[in-house]
Amino acid sequence: MASLRDIRTRIASVKSTRQITSAMKMVAAAKLRRATEAATNARPYQETLTATIGRVASGAGDIEHPLLTTRAAVKKVVLVVVGTDRGLCAGFNSNRDRKVEELVRSLRAEGKTVTVRSFGKKPRDFLKARGVDSQNENGVVAAKYAATVAALSESLTTGFEAGEFDEAWLCYNKFKSTLTQVPTFTRILPLSIEKSEGAAADFKYEPDGKNIMGTLLPLYLRTLLLQAFLENEAGEHASRMTAMDSATRNASDLIDRLTLEYNRSRQAAITKELIEIISGAEAL
Amino acid sequence: MSLAVRVVTPRKIVWEGTANSVTAPGELGEFGVLPKHIPFLSTLKPGPLTIDTGSAKLKFTVGLGFAEAGPAQVTILTESCDEA
Numbered sequence: 425m426a427s428l429r430d431i432r433t434r435i436a437s438v439k440s441t442r443q444i445t446s447a448m449k450m451v452a453a454a455k456l457r458r459a460t461e462a463a464t465n466a467r468p469y470q471e472t473l474t475a476t477i478g479r480v481a482s483g484a485g486d487i488e489h490p491l492l493t494t495r496a497a498v499k500k501v502v503l504v505v506v507g508t509d510r511g512l513c514a515g516f517n518s519n520r521d522r523k524v525e526e527l528v529r530s531l532r533a534e535g536k537t538v539t540v541r542s543f544g545k546k547p548r549d550f551l552k553a554r555g556v557d558s559q560n561e562n563g564v565v566a567a568k569y570a571a572t573v574a575a576l577s578e579s580l581t582t583g584f585e586a587g588e589f590d591e592a593w594l595c596y597n598k599f600k601s602t603l604t605q606v607p608t609f610t611r612i613l614p615l616s617i618e619k620s621e622g623a624a625a626d627f628k629y630e631p632d633g634k635n636i637m638g639t640l641l642p643l644y645l646r647t648l649l650l651q652a653f654l655e656n657e658a659g660e661h662a663s664r665m666t667a668m669d670s671a672t673r674n675a676s677d678l679i680d681r682l683t684l685e686y687n688r689s690r691q692a693a694i695t696k697e698l699i700e701i702i703s704g705a706e707a708l
Numbered sequence: 709m710s711l712a713v714r715v716v717t718p719r720k721i722v723w724e725g726t727a728n729s730v731t732a733p734g735e736l737g738e739f740g741v742l743p744k745h746i747p748f749l750s751t752l753k754p755g756p757l758t759i760d761t762g763s764a765k766l767k768f769t770v771g772l773g774f775a776e777a778g779p780a781q782v783t784i785l786t787e788s789c790d791e792a
Contacts, residue, residue, distance in 0.1 A: 462719075466719070472783060473785055476749070476774070570718075628749070629750070630735070630736055630739075630750040630751075631736060631751070636751055636774075639735070639751040640774065643774075643785075650718055
């Protein structure tokens, strides 16, 4: 049985751990609020853009654009993985990365060449440890999303148009709620757009319908990417908040148990001493 | 007769309200929109955007994006928009 002093030290150490986890939880909650706000603010833009593209697509008849054309033989695939730089957010990164790894293996088994571009240290290290090398990307910094997304979409479109790869997929955690984030895979190149019904046919386009797509599609791609980064950010903080919340609760439980054990062994020691004294007195 | 105007960026809705006219930097040249304009969609290049509300002329600088105009509304979608 552990001595009284050992138990005391353990209680103290668990208490300081609890202090850290509860502080992290509160920080994550504050960051989550900001991240969801950013994601909500971005929504009107995404919705209007998606609606407009759908209208243009159905109004302008059959549009052919390099970014929309599916290739007959898909040989080279690019995977864009959006993750986080920091851990301590439960299965947020590993759930997604395991699926990415699976996908990479099955694509390679089909004889396709796969290039992975990981955003965030976590997915990069995870995949590297499992023999999937990824192209080095910058970290995930909220203030730089616009620049990161612009550079990424630029390199994706030029690479796609130059035939460096035939398909690009985006992997990130969709933010469903604070408690659930779902790993999602979306094909971003070639882009698929939904035509909307009931479009005004007498719309006047400037420049004409075909050329206008050349401007709208890159905008659309950037929006998709930005949305992934925003949802990833919100999901990271949500996941960390719930993880730290349960860690704090576990620490409290542990402290309760240790305190109980401490009191018991203290009582046992007192009883033992009393028995010794009494039996000593009786012997006289 | 006035226009319902919305200026939207990925960060937020920059401006929303009614105006008498809007002047925007289209890809093929600057254009103005007055009420009863035909349905019209144009891409934008970076440049100045002016919204005339009658009482004031609001000036913005917009980035890449597009403008969608109708008889009674104008929506400007742009990647960046700052007050100038």
